[in-house]
Amino acid sequence: MREKGSHRREDLDAVLGAGFLCHLGVVVDGAPMVVPTVYGVEGDVLYVHGSVASRSLVRAPDGVVCVTVTHVDGLVLARSVFEHGVNYRCAMVYGVPRIVTDPEEKLRGLRALTERSTPGQWEYARRPSRKELAATSLVALDLTEASVKVASGPPDDGDSPDAELGLWAGVLPLVTSFGTPVADPALPVDIRTPAHIADRAGRPLG
Structure with a gap:
């Protein structure tokens, strides 16, 4: 629904800032592949990482990809099954990514990944060795093409004929x-x- 959508950067930052798990959608050998992975953000760049053997990351720069981040906030339980829904926050980022090859940027990107999930861990744990960095692929995607959708609130059938059924309706938070x-x-x-x-x-x- 159009009214649930937003292209405001502050809304995008809010969704990305509320988690660390995303799904990377990419076309590999003519077929779609969607891979769960962690992400980090630094400035206007979103980073995702994985093994250098990952087909999804190796082929990502071949075309447009889509990174999706979704948070489920609750189940909307209406008086009729037709009006049931989900309260959620979702961001979709599109673009042609690039493989990060600069060693300093690679470290910055990995730091962003680590700190996104566990703030303070980058300074606490041992940093990646050269061998470990060589075995890790890091993909960068600009945050210039993105959209956000947010659904919230109670069921929509409170003023419908179903309101006379005497059934409980509301939201089951998650x-x-x-x-x-x-x-x-x-x-x-x-x-x-x-x-x-x-x-x-x-x-x-x-």
Whole structure:
């Protein structure tokens, strides 16, 4: 529905800023392929990464791709099945991507990926080695062509004849949050969970 759409940059930033998982859609050998992966944003560039052996990333620069980020906020349960729906926020970014080859930009992009999912982890963990960087593909996509759609609110049949049915209607919210960190079994008992990870327990995604 047109009224749910937006091309405002602030709306795009809000959707991208609320998560770290996206789906990359690309045509490989004439057939569509949609791959889930993590993303990061720096300025006007969106980065996605994967193995150098990934067909989707290797072929991505061959044409236009679509990166989609979706957050489900709840189920809209109406009085009739026809009026059921989903409250959601979704961003779609289109464009011809490029493979990042500059070592400094590659590190910046990987930092953006890491910090998008777990702020503070880039400074805490060991940085990628040259061998690891060589085994990693990083794809950059400009945020110049993007659209956002947001659906929110209660069912639409509150003023319809179905309102006389005496049935419950409303929204069943969906909240995604982080749980308590689980330590690697191989971890020595004296190594504590760092604060930037422990503090996320119980907090909602984004």
